[in-house]
Amino acid sequence: MPWKMSRRRAITLAGAGVGLGAAGLAGGAALTRDPAPEPVSDVVPFAGPNQAGIVTPAQDRLHFVAFDVITKDRDKLVQMLRDWTAAAARMTAGRDAGEIGAVNGEPEAPPDDTGEALGLPPSSLTITIGFGPSLFQRFGLASQRPAVLEPLPRFTGDTLDAAISGGDIAIQACANDPQVAVHAVRNLARIGMGTVSVRWSQLGFGRTSSTAVGQATPRNLFGFKDGTRNLKAEQTDLLREHLWVQPGDGPDWMTGGSYLVTRKIRMLIETWDRSSLTEQEGIVGRYKGSGAPLGADAEFDEPDFTSVGADGQPLLATTSHVRLAHPDTNQGARMLRRGYNFVDGSDGLGRLNAGLFFIAYQRDPAKAFIPVQRSLAANDEMNEYVRHVSSGIFACPPGLTAPDDYWGRALFA
Numbered sequence: 001m002p003w004k005m006s007r008r009r010a011i012t013l014a015g016a017g018v019g020l021g022a023a024g025l026a027g028g029a030a031l032t033r034d035p036a037p038e039p040v041s042d043v044v045p046f047a048g049p050n051q052a053g054i055v056t057p058a059q060d061r062l063h064f065v066a067f068d069v070i071t072k073d074r075d076k077l078v079q080m081l082r083d084w085t086a087a088a089a090r091m092t093a094g095r096d097a098g099e100i101g102a103v104n105g106e107p108e109a110p111p112d113d114t115g116e117a118l119g120l121p122p123s124s125l126t127i128t129i130g131f132g133p134s135l136f137q138r139f140g141l142a143s144q145r146p147a148v149l150e151p152l153p154r155f156t157g158d159t160l161d162a163a164i165s166g167g168d169i170a171i172q173a174c175a176n177d178p179q180v181a182v183h184a185v186r187n188l189a190r191i192g193m194g195t196v197s198v199r200w201s202q203l204g205f206g207r208t209s210s211t212a213v214g215q216a217t218p219r220n221l222f223g224f225k226d227g228t229r230n231l232k233a234e235q236t237d238l239l240r241e242h243l244w245v246q247p248g249d250g251p252d253w254m255t256g257g258s259y260l261v262t263r264k265i266r267m268l269i270e271t272w273d274r275s276s277l278t279e280q281e282g283i284v285g286r287y288k289g290s291g292a293p294l295g296a297d298a299e300f301d302e303p304d305f306t307s308v309g310a311d312g313q314p315l316l317a318t319t320s321h322v323r324l325a326h327p328d329t330n331q332g333a334r335m336l337r338r339g340y341n342f343v344d345g346s347d348g349l350g351r352l353n354a355g356l357f358f359i360a361y362q363r364d365p366a367k368a369f370i371p372v373q374r375s376l377a378a379n380d381e382m383n384e385y386v387r388h389v390s391s392g393i394f395a396c397p398p399g400l401t402a403p404d405d406y407w408g409r410a411l412f413a
Contacts, residue, residue: 204340
């Protein structure tokens with residue numbers, strides 16, 4: 001499969017051809033020499049039954065973008081998805097976005113890669129695609145829209161900005177180098193020019209969730225460990241139950257896929273920073289240092305919702321974030337989170353425009369994100385310190401398993 005060959009491997013093979021010619025002149029002595037070991041690669045496989053970038057160990061950087069489709073030509077949209085798939089396969093393997101590359105084409109012609117990732121390793125780049133509800137209103141796709149792919153309801157306290165919400169197509173690019181992630185999105189936008197336009201985008205840093213057992217739990221901008229109870233890639237049974245769309249859940253093209261929810265959550269940093277440590281820990285329901293639930297010793301201890309303090313009140317308040325978000329409080333609802341911190345400068349009043357870009361994947365948003373968020377929106381004491389300003393939902397199809405496959409093939413067939 002063409003997307004499995006990295007730039008290093010391609011160069012090695014090309015060099016081998018030159019070497020064989022030289023070996024022939026030298027009597028063939030080099031033919032018996034063992035090849036030099038290939039450097040350890042940080043390539044995340046592009047192909048597979050599920051899209052990369054979901055259970056992939058969460059990288060440190062994000063560039064997320066939502067596009068509006070501006071063409072009315074179905075064939076043009078499909079061709080763009082083919083071109084995007086080929087470019088994504090090359091970039092995740094550490095190669096240029098185009099077949100010619102940033103510097104090897106005609107000097108009088110624009111390069112088919114923008115060039116800012118030249119010399120950089122793949123940096124565990126993953127590129128994940130999702131389709132928004134609005135896309136299914138066109139191109140004869142109405143019958144293929146999953147019943148659960150509805151715009152998210154407005155929750156109590158939402159202050160959503162329509163200009164940075166929704167979108168026809170979403171691209172999530174994650175990497176351990178911000179320039180690699182930005183390069184990926186920039187080149188897909190370049191390829192899609194005239195077919196799609198950028199609706200909104202978001203840069204993120206410092207992952208706020210761990211998606212693999214070996215990853216330490218990170219901290220959000222409130223200074224607390226975030227995502228302690230997140231689903232992990234190794235929990236295959238739980239992933240089957242809560243993450244991956246199963247046969248019979250909806251249209252066949254989504255089987256093996258997942259539903260993506262995004263929320264941009266502005267944190268009122270300055271107000272939070274003036275709150276006492278005791279108040280902060282009570283609102284979250286965890287100790288700030290260890291991450292343990294209040295009344296427990298270690299981060300991964302189960303919270304005890306029956307324990308009471310010296311004042312006779314629940315040690316974990318009924319308005320605490322931990323209690324309200326816990327699966328036991330939400331009929332077992334779980335999702336896989338892979339959000340990021342963001343700082344978008346200041347707001348013009350001397351306050352940081354900062355917070356959490358929340359990303360969650362799930363089998364059914366109506367049974368996972370929506371009921372949990374309703375509970376939080378209605379009762380979470382943390383609402384005093386956050387504002388939800390952006391919202392999106394997207395259907396992310398399964399991965400690609402054939403050399404001629406492309407993003408959306410089963411949907412547009």
